[in-house]
Amino acid sequence: MPVPVLNSGQTSGMGDTGSRTLRLLSLLQGRRWWPGAELAERLGVSVRTLRRDMDRLRELGYPVEAQRGVDGGYQLAPGAALPPLVLDDEEAVALAVGLQSAAQAPVAGTAEASLRALSKVVQVMPARLRRQVEALRAATVSAPWQQAAEPLPVGPLTAVAVACRDAERLRFDYVTADGRSGARHVEPHRLVPLGRRWYLVAYDLERHDWRSFRLDRVEAPRGTGARFAPRQPPAADAAAFVRAGIAALARPIEVEAVVRAPAAVVRQRIGRWAEAEDVAGEAGPACRVRMQADDEGWAVMALGSLGVEFTVVEPPELRARLREVAARLERAAGLSAAPQRTPTGR
Amino acid sequence: MPVPVLNSGQTSGMGDTGSRTLRLLSLLQGRRWWPGAELAERLGVSVRTLRRDMDRLRELGYPVEAQRGVDGGYQLAPGAALPPLVLDDEEAVALAVGLQSAAQAPVAGTAEASLRALSKVVQVMPARLRRQVEALRAATVSAPWQQAAEPLPVGPLTAVAVACRDAERLRFDYVTADGRSGARHVEPHRLVPLGRRWYLVAYDLERHDWRSFRLDRVEAPRGTGARFAPRQPPAADAAAFVRAGIAALARPIEVEAVVRAPAAVVRQRIGRWAEAEDVAGEAGPACRVRMQADDEGWAVMALGSLGVEFTVVEPPELRARLREVAARLERAAGLSAAPQRTPTGR
């Protein structure tokens, strides 16, 4: 039957209490305050039964609060546990888009949880909604200069996450750092957010060893359907394993700079990607900023965007890059408005 | 047996089929594949009853798929409608953080939906989780240079959204553009995402007229508990009303530039905030970019971050700003590593 969501409609004679309870939950989530009479009418039951439904909800642990007297009503309050969320299509799409951007740029502790939640949603999301999410994803470049972290499509990300969760073997094509590509067949162990990227720790079934894969180099991952018994992981901490692996290859640039602004301001702006500590400056507030970047352009923009004076301390190469960008901006300012001019661009 | 959510406990004698159905849903969402026997055991019912539960779910519209034979099992597939999501605490926090950042930087069509979903979650979220969200929010500055959109705390944003949804009067302090602050008492009508900000369209009960308020200037909004009957809105399209209001005051800068890169690349990087169209360039690909910004620095960074040559066409003032930034970067590059130097900064 074409049930929209938890609601068969007028329900002429059917007295299915389970579905009704969910509808009630949905109604309570959709508006803060409801008069009992209206709820009863919407659910197609008597007021007495509505009260019984409320009792049921309360027994299940939902903090349904009621107000008596004139203008009384019911309301769902924050409680100990989170009730099941009943979302409509638009909300689900928004949720997926939001969660995805949260998963892309992993915040402290929420990355894994974001991914788990995202997997749950995507797994049960109708195909048409998934297409919407994919379409909107293109619009959610979180930061223009953050090209290092190209947004991953939802599908692959969650596909891998689900495979990890369910201990399902995985096949994909992988492009190594030196550009060679090849098919892989692995037993996925865990997804690790590190820096601004996701890494997959997995047991490579052909190389018979543990490997870590950069997720943005994983192409077309697909579960094989074959489940496996979890192996002894290569390290107690999967993140440590990945860190050890990538430390051997490309190490990110360690940037250190002195910025003529209070540390608080810098933290506010660059946030999680930098550490800032105030230093004594004889010319107004200043702070020392340390950050990691795997792209010089990124660091330049992050610092330049602060809008205050700064000096680069640590990687001398960065100065050349700064001059380069400065020159480019200078050219952009100097050129006439006419689009045709010297092709200095790449 | 000690089921976390949706379960009152062992329920000695009560045959709570509704709760069990939800638990089943939760289990199915938490793992892709389940053998029937295990599910039955977890739910404490016979396999026969489990099958009936599956039937129930299917009747409710959930696409439960089953696999027969050795190694068979059940799995919840994407279907026509979205089932209620059963999330744990961490996932809920991640969801709130993600949705909030999605709501902060409104993407095309998802802003309102994000906010709706966020309201639903926050409304029923236990206080301890709300504190976690608030704590994590600080870490989610979406883009360093995007200082224009200081992140709004979750509380106020959703408080206003809920008040709009439920037609509840609202009190708050408001700081006008010229710095005066005062208490307001309004009937909130709608939240409108415009540019990178939220505006509240509301009927001001003291000034007896419709006003639009910039949400980041709204302080400590709190619902009064008094509900009101919706008035005739000031305009069919709330967004138009806001647009008319702010057009009278500070109009954003219209930036036009020619960038030496394909339009597709620019769109990818600056995404939703700019329109780009390819133009014929005799020196490689080029495109004309139009964007709105209410901050010159923003525009400079957006363009500068593209990493390619460009020229500013439209606001001549922007060129001065470009030179200024270029000079600053040049100074940052030229200065010695020692932090002490001429205080050219502001």
Add this chain to the structure above:
DNA sequence: GAATTGAGGACAGGAACTGGCACCTGTCGT
């Protein structure tokens, strides 16, 4: 104090749920 609105007990009829059993139907391994 009256009106409103939720809380809760009692009751009777009826609907629905549960477990068990038999049997069918795909799927996979031997």
Add this chain to the structure above:
DNA sequence: ACGACAGGTGCCAGTTCCTGTCCTCAATTC
């Protein structure tokens, strides 16, 4: 091809639970 496995279905009997109605309280507002 055969058998084991696991889900699908029909049926039955017993029990439970749900629902609407009627009535009385309790809290809140005017």
